[in-house]
Amino acid sequence: MLYIWENAYICKYNFTFNQINMTMETQKNLRSLEAKRLTTRLAAWTGAWMLSFALVNFGSRFLWDYNETISIIAVLVNLVLGAGMVISNIRHLRNLDELQRKISLEAMGITLGVTLVVGLAYSNLDIANVIPFDAEISHVVILMGLCYLFSILILNSRYK
């Protein structure tokens, strides 16, 4: 009887121990899965937003011959997808650990500052007719993307 009781106690202890181990493992796996899920979701929203952006730009010219109603609907779809991308980006940032968040924040700060200063200077060059072409918003977007990319790379190397 005592033997059965002891075995039952050991089984119960092992079960609890395994449960704790499994809970910790599960938590780690869940964290990793959540990070992957949020990154994939951000990529999907960004891709969808980019496609809708291209659709508005090229679709009005090549697909629906500047039909106003379709263009407005396409712009609205682009805006909704853009909002989804922003929300997805916020969720992705919240899931980062504190160092990664600090790196992202610094990179965004640099990008904002550089884009504002260089973008306005570029616009002034256009206004003053110093450059022979129009200052397009797309140039600023390219600058923004490159600035963020290089900031992330440089800051990541700093904390290695």
Add this chain to the structure above:
Amino acid sequence: MKNRLKVLRAERDMTQAGLAEETGVSRQTINAIEKGKFDPSLPLAFRFSKLFGLAIEDIFQDEQEL
């Protein structure tokens, strides 16, 4: 801020990746903290304290006090 994270980790035969997993941060963060390039937040410092069974001031020391 100085810290004994590397020593404590070595004493317990833990890798940076292992410690990162236990505390829910990236390996890069553990490396940056060990090298003194990044100071952890209070919640993360508490997680180290709980994991190593030591007080926070036994793991992290203010360089100005030393």
